[in-house]
Amino acid sequence: MRAFTYHNPTRIEFGQGKEKLIGQYMAEYGVKKALIVYGSDRIKQNGLFHSVVNSLVENSIAYETLGGVVSNPLLSKVYEGIEIAKTRGVDAVLAVGGGSVLDSSKAIAAGAKYDGDVWDFFIGKGFPKQALKIFDIMTLAATGSEMNNYGVVTNEMTREKLSLAGPTTYPTVSVINPELQATVANDYLAYSASDIFAHSLDMYLSATYLPEYMAGYVENILKTVMRTTELLLADSTDYNARAEFAWAATQALNFTTFCGVENNRFDTHFLEHTLSAEYNIAHGAGLSIIMPAWMKWQKQHQPQRFERFAKIMFGVNGADAGIDALKTWYSKIGAPVTLKEGNIPETDIPMLTDKLQAVAKLWGAEALYTRDMITGVLENAK
Template sequence: MDNFTYYNPTKIDFGTGKEQLIGQHLAEHGIRKVLLAYGSERIKRDGLFDTVSQSLAAQGVAWVEFGGIVSNPLISKVRDGIALARQHQVQAILAVGGGSVLDSAKAIAAGVPYQGDVWDLFIGKAAIDSALPVFDILTLAATGSEMNNGAVVTHDETREKFAIGSVHTYPRVSIVNPALMQTVSRDYLVYSAADVIAHAIEGYFTATVQPRFHSRLVEAILTTVIETTETLLAEPENYPARAEFAWAATQALNGLVYSGTAGFGYPNHMIEHALSALFNVPHGAGLSVVMPAWMKWYHGRNPAQFTRFARQVFGVDTPEQGIAALEHWFDKIGTPTRLSQLGITEAELPATIENVLGNAKWFGVAELYTRDVVSTILKLAL
C-alpha cells in the first residue's frame, strides 16, 4: 500500500425526508443567503422546490434562483451564475439536482472570489485559493460529486471538457435522499450505472499499486451496482435498492477506493469527455461505449487484474470473457456499447481523436495515448 493522506470534510445526511433539514444545515454554518442552483423545472413540478424554500424560509435563509443548468454543464452558464452570485452577494451555493448541477455549483463557488475568468482555473492558469461554501440536495446518484471536490465543465466555444478540484470545493453538507431519485428515467438509471462503474474501475485496472483491500472495495461497488440496477429496472420504487445504489455511487468517487493506490489514471473519462463535449451525449452513455473498447485494447497490460475482475464480478475465467460479460450486461440493461448508437460515425473520428489528444495532454497521459492508440480504441467502439 502506498503512502496517502485521506481527507474528506463532507457531511452526508442520508435518508428519507432529509431535504427538509437543508435550512437548518445552512443556518448552522451561519449562511443567510444562497444561490439556489438547479437544472430543469422538474423540482418545482414534483414539490421539491417548495420543500426546500419552506425549509430555508423557516431558518431565515434568503435565496436567489439560478435554474436551467444542463447535462454536460457549460462554462457560459457558470459565468452567469458567478455574475448573479456577486450581484446578490450570496454567502453560499446550494445545488439541488444531479452531478451537472453540483459541478456547476462548485465552479461558481470557486469563480466568485477569483478576479479573472473562471476558465483560468480549469486550464491551470490560476489556482483555487478560496471558494464559497457549497451545499447540495442530490436528486440523481451517478457522479459522486456529492462527496468529492471535483467539477467538470465544457467550454462552449473550444469544446474542451476539463475539471477543477480543490480542498475548497468539497461540499460542506450533502443531503442524499434515495426517495428523491425514484422518478429518474430508465435511460438515466442505466447511464448512471455505467458512470459509477467507470469511476470504480479506472484505478482498479490502471494503478501500479493496487492493494487487495481496495480491489475488494471496488468489486463490492461493482456487484452492488449491477444487482441494484437490475432490481430498479424491474421495481423503480424499490427504496432499499435505490439506497444501496446511491451509496455505492458515492463510495465510487469519494477518494476511498483510491487511498493507498498509486500510478493510476482516468483513460475512460479522458476519451469520453471528447464524446460528450463534441456530441453532447450523456456522460454515462459515452462511458458505456468507451469502457469495453478501452478494456479490449488495455487488458494485456494488466492481465492478472482483468482475470480477477472476470472471476470476482462475473464468475468467468479469462479477461476476454470478463470484458464480454460487462459489454453484454450493458447491452442487457440498454445503455449503448457502440459509437453508432450515439449517432457518431467513422467520418467523425478524426475530430474526436483530436479532442481526445487534447484531453490526454490535460490528463498527463499523452505519451501512452498517442494518435494511433486513440484511433485503435475508438475503432473498437464503432
C-alpha cells in the same frame, strides 16, 4: 500500499425527508444568503423546490435562484451564476439536482471568490483557494460529486469538457434522499450505473499496484451497482435498492478507492469527456461505449487484474470473456456499447483523435494518450 493523504470534509445527510432540513444544515454553518442552482422546472412541479425554499425561509436564509442547468453543463451558465453571486451578496451555493447542477455550483462557488476568469481553474492556471460554501440535494446518483471536490463543465465556445478541483470545492453538507432519485428514467439509471462502473473500473483496471483490500472494496461497489440496477429496473420503487445504489455511487468517487494504490488513471473519463462535449450525449452513455473498447486495449497491461475481474464479477474465465460479459450486461440494462449505438459517426475517429490529443497536451499526458492509443480504443468501439 503506497503513501497517501485522505481527507474528506464533506458531511453526508442520508435518508428520507432530509431535504426539508437543508435550511437548518446551512444555518449551522452561518449561511445568510444562498444561490439555489437547479436544472429543469421539474423540481418546481414536484414540490422539491417549495420544500427547499420553505426550509431556507424558516431558517432566515435569503436566496437567489438560477435554473436551466443542462446535462454536460455549460460555462455560460456558470458565468451567469458567478454574476448573481458577486452582485447580490450570496455566501453559499445550494445545488438541487444531479451531478451537472452540483458541478456547475462548484464552479460558481469558486468563481464568485475569484477576480479572474473561472475557466482558468479548468485549464490548469491555479486552483480555487477560496470558494463560497457549497451545499447540495442530489436528485440523481451517479457522479459522486456530492463527496468530492471535482466539478466538470463544458466550455461551449471551445467544445472542451474539463474539470476544476481544490481544497475549497468539497460540499459542506450533501443531502442524499434516495426517494428524490426514484423518478429517474430507466435509460438514465443505466447511464448512471455505467458512470459508477467507470469511476471504479478506471482505477481498478489501471492501477499498477492495487492492495488486496482495495480490490475487494471496489468489487463490492461494483457488485452492489449490478445487483441494485437490476432490482431497480424490475421495480423502481425498491427503496433499499435505490439507497444502496446511491451510497455505492458516493463511495466510488469519494477518493476512498484511491487510498494506497499506485498509478491509477482515469482513461475512460478522459476519452469520454470529449465525446459528450462534441455530441452532447449522456456522459454515462459515452462511458458504456468507451469502457469495453478501452478494456480491450488495456488488458495487455494488467492481464491478471482482468482475469480476476472476469472471474469475480461474472464467473467467467479470461480477460476477453470478462469484457464481453460486461458489454452484454450494459446492453441488457440499456446502455449503448458502440459508437453507432451512440449515434457517433465512425468517420469522426480522426477528428476525435486530434481533439483528444489536444486535451492530452493540456494535461501534459501526451506520452500516455498517444495517437495509437486513442485511435486504437475508438476503433475498438466500432
